[in-house]
Each structure stands twice: as C-alpha cells, then as structure tokens.
Amino acid sequence: MIDFFKKIFKPEGSSTTARERLRLVLLSDHLSLAPDVVESLKLDLIAVISKYVEVDEAACDVTFERQDSAIAMLANIPILAMKTRPPSPPPAPSAPPPAPEPPPSFGTPATAKVAEEPAAAKPPSAPRRKRRRRRPAVAASLGSAAPAPG
Amino acid sequence: MHDVQPEPIAAAIPKPRGRAIVITSGKGGVGKTTTTANIGAALARTGASVVLVDADVGLRNLDIVMGLEARVRHHVLDVLESRASLDDALVTDKRVSSLRLLAAAQTREKDDVDTQAMHDLVNTLRERFDYVLIDCPAGIEMGFQNAIVGADEAIVVCTPEVSAVRDADRVVGLLGNREKIWLVVNRLRPALVRKGKMLSVDDVNAILRLPLLGVIADEPGVIVSTNKGEPLALDDANPTGAAYRAIAGRIAGTDTSAPVIPTEPSAMQRLGAFFGGSAR
Amino acid sequence: MSARRIVLTSGKGGVGKTTTTANLGAALAKRGHRVVLVDADIGLRNLDLVLGVEKRIVFDLVEVVEGRCQLRQALIKDKRFETLAILPAAQTRDKTAVSEIQFAKVIEELAETCDYVLIDCPAGIEHGFRNAIAGAAEAIVVTTPEVSAIRDADRVIGKLRERGLPFQLVVNRIRPEMVRTGDMLSIDDVREILGGEVLGIVPDDEEIIDTTNRGEPVVLTPDSRLAVIYEKIARRLEGEAVPLTVLSAPGFLSRLFGQRKAG
Numbered sequence: 001m002i003d004f005f006k007k008i009f010k011p012e013g014s015s016t017t018a019r020e021r022l023r024l025v026l027l028s029d030h031l032s033l034a035p036d037v038v039e040s041l042k043l044d045l046i047a048v049i050s051k052y053v054e055v056d057e058a059a060c061d062v063t064f065e066r067q068d069s070a071i072a073m074l075a076n077i078p079i080l081a082m083k084t085r086p087p088s089p090p091p092a093p094s095a096p097p098p099a100p101e102p103p104p105s106f107g108t109p110a111t112a113k114v115a116e117e118p119a120a121a122k123p124p125s126a127p128r129r130k131r132r133r134r135r136p137a138v139a140a141s142l143g144s145a146a147p148a149p150g
Numbered sequence: 151m152h153d154v155q156p157e158p159i160a161a162a163i164p165k166p167r168g169r170a171i172v173i174t175s176g177k178g179g180v181g182k183t184t185t186t187a188n189i190g191a192a193l194a195r196t197g198a199s200v201v202l203v204d205a206d207v208g209l210r211n212l213d214i215v216m217g218l219e220a221r222v223r224h225h226v227l228d229v230l231e232s233r234a235s236l237d238d239a240l241v242t243d244k245r246v247s248s249l250r251l252l253a254a255a256q257t258r259e260k261d262d263v264d265t266q267a268m269h270d271l272v273n274t275l276r277e278r279f280d281y282v283l284i285d286c287p288a289g290i291e292m293g294f295q296n297a298i299v300g301a302d303e304a305i306v307v308c309t310p311e312v313s314a315v316r317d318a319d320r321v322v323g324l325l326g327n328r329e330k331i332w333l334v335v336n337r338l339r340p341a342l343v344r345k346g347k348m349l350s351v352d353d354v355n356a357i358l359r360l361p362l363l364g365v366i367a368d369e370p371g372v373i374v375s376t377n378k379g380e381p382l383a384l385d386d387a388n389p390t391g392a393a394y395r396a397i398a399g400r401i402a403g404t405d406t407s408a409p410v411i412p413t414e415p416s417a418m419q420r421l422g423a424f425f426g427g428s429a430r
Numbered sequence: 431m432s433a434r435r436i437v438l439t440s441g442k443g444g445v446g447k448t449t450t451t452a453n454l455g456a457a458l459a460k461r462g463h464r465v466v467l468v469d470a471d472i473g474l475r476n477l478d479l480v481l482g483v484e485k486r487i488v489f490d491l492v493e494v495v496e497g498r499c500q501l502r503q504a505l506i507k508d509k510r511f512e513t514l515a516i517l518p519a520a521q522t523r524d525k526t527a528v529s530e531i532q533f534a535k536v537i538e539e540l541a542e543t544c545d546y547v548l549i550d551c552p553a554g555i556e557h558g559f560r561n562a563i564a565g566a567a568e569a570i571v572v573t574t575p576e577v578s579a580i581r582d583a584d585r586v587i588g589k590l591r592e593r594g595l596p597f598q599l600v601v602n603r604i605r606p607e608m609v610r611t612g613d614m615l616s617i618d619d620v621r622e623i624l625g626g627e628v629l630g631i632v633p634d635d636e637e638i639i640d641t642t643n644r645g646e647p648v649v650l651t652p653d654s655r656l657a658v659i660y661e662k663i664a665r666r667l668e669g670e671a672v673p674l675t676v677l678s679a680p681g682f683l684s685r686l687f688g689q690r691k692a693g
Binding site for chain 2: 441442443444445448473474476479480521524525526552553554555556557558576577578579581582585605608613614615636639640642643
Binding site: 013014015017018021024025028029032034035036039 | 214217219220221222223224256257374376377378379
C-alpha cells in the first residue's frame with residue numbers, strides 16, 4: 001500500500017536509476033576505487049557486521065560524505081536482532097589475503113578512520129537504525145546513537 | 151652443384167585493418183559521447199566488432215552513457231603504463247557481445263597521456279577490431295591531439311548554433327587531411343528552423359562544407375536513455391535510434407540513402423507524443 | 431574597493447557557462463554595477479559571439495598578457511549597457527599561451543576598475559580551467575540535471591575545494607515536465623548529490639537559441655521569463671534573499687500548440 005502511494009507522489013522514472021548510478025559512480029570517483037571494488041567493500045562491510053548482529057540487508061545503505069578535504073564513508077545498517085550466539089573471537093591475525101590490484105593514482109585519499117565497536121550488552125526490543133561511522137580510534141558503544149555529521 | 155632455390159613461402163594475406171574514427175566537435179556538450187555510443191552500438195549490432203575508446207581523461211562519460219560504469223576496472227592509462235593488459239581493461243557491453251569499451255582514467259589528466267603511445271594503442275586496436283571509435287574531449291589542446299592521432303577518419307558533431315559551428319570550423323581546420331571527415335548535425339529543432347530562429351542544416355554546412363552523415367532531431371528521449379545507460383540505437387521503436395542506425399549503415403557502406411532532415415512534427419504527432427508522455 | 435572575481439565553470443562543455451556569464455553580466459550591469467566579462471576559452475572563444483561583439487574585437491587577452499597592447503585597449507565596451515565591458519580571448523592560439531600567474535595578474539588589474547569580474551571558464555579541468563580559477567575568489571558551478579554534467583560538476587567541485595574556492599550552483603536547462611514524470615533529476619537531487627547552495631535555476635527555453643543567434647543578451651528581451659530569472663540570480667548574487675522561481679510544466683493547450691508559458 002505504501003508503495004502504491006509512493007508511486008503516486010513520487011514517480012519512479014529513469015531519474016531514480018540515474019540517481020543510483022550517479023551515487024555509485026561518484027563514490028567510485030571519489031575513492032579512486034573501481035566500482036566493483038566499491039561494491040565488494042560494501043558487501044564485505046555488511047557481511048562483517050552480520051557476524052555479530054542480524055541486519056536488514058535490503059535496507060543497508062552505504063554512502064560517502066565530504067568532510068573538508070577528507071572523505072568519510074557512512075554506513076546505515078538496520079539491526080533486526082542480536083545473534084543468540086555471538087561468534088568466538090577471531091584468531092590472531094596472520095598474513096592478510098592479497099587485496100585486489102587497486103587502480104592507480106589516488107586523488108584525495110580517503111582517510112581511513114576505523115572504529116572498533118563492542119557488541120551491545122542488551123538486545124534491543126525493536127529494530128534500530130545503527131549508524132556506523134569510521135572515526136579515529138574512539139570506541140563508541142552501540143547504545144549511543146551517534147548523530148550524522150553535517 | 152647448382153643452387154637449390156628455396157620454395158617460395160606463400161605470402162600471408164593481411165587481414166584488412168579496422169577503421170579508426172574519431173568523433174569530435176571542438177565545442178563541448180553537442181553530443182559527441184552520445185553519438186559515439188550510439189554509432190558504436192549500431193555498428194556492433196550488425197555483427198561488426200567495435201571498440202569505443204574514451205579519450206576524455208579526467209572527465210570520463212562514455213562509460214556512464216553506455217551503462218557500463220559499474221564494470222570498469224581498468225582504463226587507458228593503466229594499459230599505456232603497463233599496469234593492466236588490454237584484455238583486462240576492455241569491458242564487454244551488456245547487450246551486444248561484439249561491442250567493447252575502453253574507459254578513460256578519471257583521476258588523471260589529459261597531459262598524462264603520451265601521444266605516440268596513444269597512436270600505438272589505436273593501431274593495436276585496429277588489428278583486433280573492425281571499428282575503433284574514439285570519443286574526443288571538448289577543446290583543441292592535448293586531449294584533442296591525443297584523440298585524433300591514429301584516426302584516419304573523423305566525424306564532426308555540430309549543433310545548429312553559432313558557437314558550435316564556429317568551434318567545429320576551427321576543428322575541421324586542425325584535423326587537416328584525413329581519409330574522410332563527415333558531419334553529423336545534432337539537436338535540430340525543425341519547428342525553430344521553420345520560424346527562422348535556428349540555423350538550418352544547410353546554414354551549418356554552408357560553413358563547414360562536409361559530407362553529411364546524418365541529422366538527429368532534438369529529443370528528450372536522449373536524456374532518459376542517458377539516465378538509464380541504454381543507447382537509443384538499441385531501441386528498435388525509437389526514431390532517433392533509427393537515425394543512428396542509418397548513420398552506422400552509411401559508415402559501413404551498406405546504407406546509401408541520403409540523410410533525412412527531420413521536419414516539424416504534425417499536430418497529430420504532437421498530440422500522440424503528449425498522451426504518450428515524454429518518457430520512452 | 432576591489433571587485434568580486436567570480437569564475438563560471440562546469441567541467442562539462444555545453445551546459446551554459448558562456449550563456450550564464452553573458453546574461454548574468456548583463457543583468458548586473460543593468461542594475462548599475464560595473465561589470466567586466468572575461469573569456470578564458472583561448473582558441474575557442476564564444477563570449478564575444480554570444481554578446482554580438484565579435485566584429486569589434488581589436489585586441490585580445492593573449493595580446494594583453496604578451497604586452498602588445500594595454501588592457502583598456504582590449505576591453506570592448508558594450509553598446510547596450512554602459513557599465514558592461516568584455517575582454518575577449520584569442521582565437522588562433524590555445525590555452526597554453528597564458529600562464530596562471532599571467533592570467534591572475536590581468537584579473538587583478540581589472541578588479542581595480544569595476545565591481546564584478548566574471549570569468550567564463552572553458553570546458554575541462556586542465557590548463558584553461560586552472561588559468562580561469564587562478565584569477566577568481568569565488569565560483570559559480572553551472573550544471574544541467576543530466577548524469578554526465580553532474581558527474582563532471584562533481585569533479586570540478588572537488589578541484590574548487592582543493593583550492594578553497596567557495597562555490598554556488600546554477601542549474602540550467604531544467605524541464606519541469608520531465609522532472610514531474612520522473613524522467614529528469616530534480617533540483618533537490620542535484621543539490622543533494624553535489625552539495626552547495628543553489629544560486630539559480632534556469633529552465634530549458636528555446637529563447638536562448640534565438641538570442642544567441644542574434645548576439646543579444648536575453649535580459650534585453652521584454653516580457654522574457656528568462657530575463658526575470660537572470661535578474662533574480664543577479665540579485666541573489668548581490669546578497670538579496672530572493673526565493674527561487676517555481677517552474678510549472680506548461681498546460682495542456684500550450685503543449686498542444688507548442689507554446690511555452692512563463693513559469
């Protein structure tokens with residue numbers, strides 16, 4: 001029913017396709033990564049988070065945002081439920097698998113800011129939107145809903 | 151003892167080299183990329199092997215017009231600088247298997263491309279493909295020079311507007327001697343021509359004096375096709391697509407008809423378009 | 431006080447930089463400001479043509495830079511607007527004829543004598559672009575609601591940010607009826623994707639073709655909706671908070687008989 005109204009008030013024409021394609025292309029342009037690498041990055045990110053919590057994959061959204069001269073990647077990953085049995089801690093890291101050969105010349109390098117977020121202490125009662133932002137080594141608990149920048 | 155004459159080796163019959171055609175204009179935004187994409191698609195649909203080369207380093211758009219942007223992994227500079235093989239860089243079209251795209255680098259500059267290396271690349275491509283279509287960037291600097299090198303033929307795309315004609319004229323001068331230089335007039339608005347508010351095809355060609363390859367009327371469907379990344383030449387129901395297919399036929403020599411100059415649509419046609427909507 | 435030095439750029443060619451430079455310049459001059467328009471597209475000059483002054487060119491930007499004439503000798507005073515002048519580009523050279531420093535110096539000199547210097551940037555992001563922005567303190571990014579144009583505008587915006595140049599957007603050639611049917615990106619889409627403030631929205635209008643043919647800025651045409659729009663853009667540039675024009679799609683009858691109503 002909602003979809004029906006959506007179609008009335010916001011026609012789904014080729015402009016929707018254009019918007020989506022532009023988003024991917026610009027993300028790829030900004031990160032200087034080939035589009036399929038960007039896709040893999042998104043999927044890997046979702047897969048990693050899925051190990052700890054159940055996510056609504058269809059509603060996952062990964063975008064980018066310019067912050068001055070840096071680029072931050074923003075992931076919006078709706079959580080459906082906590083996993084009843086969280087995975088055991090990973091073994092000590094050995095040599096990482098070889099990354100796919102990256103295309104040349106990075107423009108403005110994306111500042112890779114990675115945050116380690118501990119698993120939540122209590123399960124949420126309703127699906128919650130979790131915004132995961134890459135930040136310099138600041139541990140943020142899942143409970144605090146960090147506001148989006150800008 | 152007499153000399154034994156060696157058996158003559160049968161001379162290998164050389165495979166005819168593919169044709170290298172640059173699509174250029176001088177003025178930006180007149181439809182070079184759209185024209186390259188559509189002519190390429192139309193030629194490939196007839197079974198010819200076609201490679202589209204995007205020479206617009208830093209501002210690439212041929213990939214997105216073709217709807218292949220998600221498949222690009224390597225680009226021309228990767229190949230020229232030996233970071234990737236040609237086969238790695240060539241993207242196969244989603245719809246027509248004999249059509250390939252060689253994308254431009256996005257985060258580099260046109261000055262980064264070595265002209266001789268570009269020439270060699272075009273020659274290599276001609277060994278492998280029936281048609282090498284090179285999408286030239288706007289301007290007349292390094293990007294333009296690199297795009298035209300190695301191309302025996304050229305298609306000048308021009309809209310019926312004073313600035314475009316002036317720029318095209320400059321470009322024709324800079325192209326110098328080529329085997330063939332054609333004209334494609336793009337975005338004609340027949341109603342405006344009739345009212346005397348737009349240059350006619352004859353007006354344009356009175357200045358450029360080139361053999362006319364085709365005339366494309368202005369059509370909102372092109373915007374939709376770029377939104378979707380689906381060249382109109384692949385749409386059998388679309389008249390602009392048909393115009394591009396005829397152009398391809400003239401290039402290939404299979405279509406000997408003279409280009410049709412679009413005329414003003416009748417009131418009934420306009421009515422039909424109104425109820426059919428602008429979307430195609 | 432020194433003039434505002436604004437570069438009009440886009441990345442993509444053919445989206446309306448020159449048209450916007452000419453018409454915005456004319457609108458500002460009409461409002462009494464002293465305006466100089468500079469054509470930075472060496473080799474493919476068109477600002478002169480769009481303003482109808484092509485027959486009056488005696489000297490050009492390159493000759494000024496090479497010291498073969500004084501700056502004031504190269505400036506063409508517009509006959510319709512007292513306070514409007516144009517500095518044309520050279521036609522038989524190319525963009526490498528002038529360096530960034532040389533270009534910036536010319537702009538600085540001009541800025542002492544007027545209120546606005548508008549620099550018409552060539553397409554691309556190479557030498558010509560770098561020259562054009564070297565002279566500027568702010569930018570107007572002109573784009574259309576089409577995929578290629580937006581992608582190129584994004585690239586240009588990246589370059590502007592690198593240089594710390596603030597920018598605003600002018601979205602050109604919008605077709606409200608196509609936006610309504612979902613066949614064209616909307617202003618909100620463009621704003622969301624590119625960021626930045628929208629200085630103006632200009633609808634696709636056949637009038638521009640005709641006025642360009644005649645070398646007449648559209649602000650001279652009486653009852654022209656485009657003239658009204660460019661004047662509003664000028665006022666916004668001055669700092670006035672003018673609401674954006676709401677563009678409606680043409681009605682049934684006007685579509686049938688091929689007329690365009692003012693939005």
